[in-house]
Amino acid sequence: MWSTLALAGPAVAACPPLLQQQLPRLQDEKLVDLCQFAGKVLLVVNTASQCGYTPQYKGLEALQRRYGADRLVVLGFPSNDFGGQEPGANRQVAEFCENQFDVRFPMFAKSVVKAGPQRNPLYRQLAERSGQLPGWNFHKYLVARDGQQVLSFASAVDPQDPALLRAIDRLLAAK
Numbered sequence: 001m002w003s004t005l006a007l008a009g010p011a012v013a014a015c016p017p018l019l020q021q022q023l024p025r026l027q028d029e030k031l032v033d034l035c036q037f038a039g040k041v042l043l044v045v046n047t048a049s050q051c052g053y054t055p056q057y058k059g060l061e062a063l064q065r066r067y068g069a070d071r072l073v074v075l076g077f078p079s080n081d082f083g084g085q086e087p088g089a090n091r092q093v094a095e096f097c098e099n100q101f102d103v104r105f106p107m108f109a110k111s112v113v114k115a116g117p118q119r120n121p122l123y124r125q126l127a128e129r130s131g132q133l134p135g136w137n138f139h140k141y142l143v144a145r146d147g148q149q150v151l152s153f154a155s156a157v158d159p160q161d162p163a164l165l166r167a168i169d170r171l172l173a174a175k
Helices: 010-014 056-067 090-101 121-130 162-173
Strands: 021-024 031-033 041-047 072-078 140-143 150-153
Touching: 021 121, 041 056, 041 121, 041 162, 056 072, 056 090, 056 162, 072 090, 121 140, 121 150, 140 162, 150 162
Parallel strands: 041 072
Antiparallel strands: 021 031, 041 140, 140 150
16 A cells, blocks of 8 residues: 655655655545655644544645645545544545545545554654654644654644644744
8 A cells, every 4th residue: 555665866865765655645546656745844634534623624724725835735644543533435535525624735545643563654754753643633743844853733733723833934934
């Protein structure tokens, strides 16, 4: 399901190791090369359709629109890890996100985000870099442009929370 990229030459320097992988897209499970997001600040969020935090989709989409995909990219990763709150198939989740919240930011296939052998490899690296595993749905990882710095924000932190917005602005201002 996951694919690690074997890059050579200048592409390796441009794409941080954190992003040197391909993950399946939610809508059709076609692999997406995460290197296309290199040089951008990323907000990586594990999502669920039947969670008390599900309305955060609206705030996440607002962030994506506010900052623009050329500067900040929100990446959504549906997961059924917490409370069984994402029971549907990928296509059902995609339809829910589009129809209920007009989600336009990139969404990836359902995956395991907490510890274990089936864990999404991006989430394994995010947890290692930040020192924190997601504790529930809508945990947020904010990733610097170079892919080195990873900040962790708990599920209860709203996408419009001033502390999160300050952290985004700080990472966007860094070169």
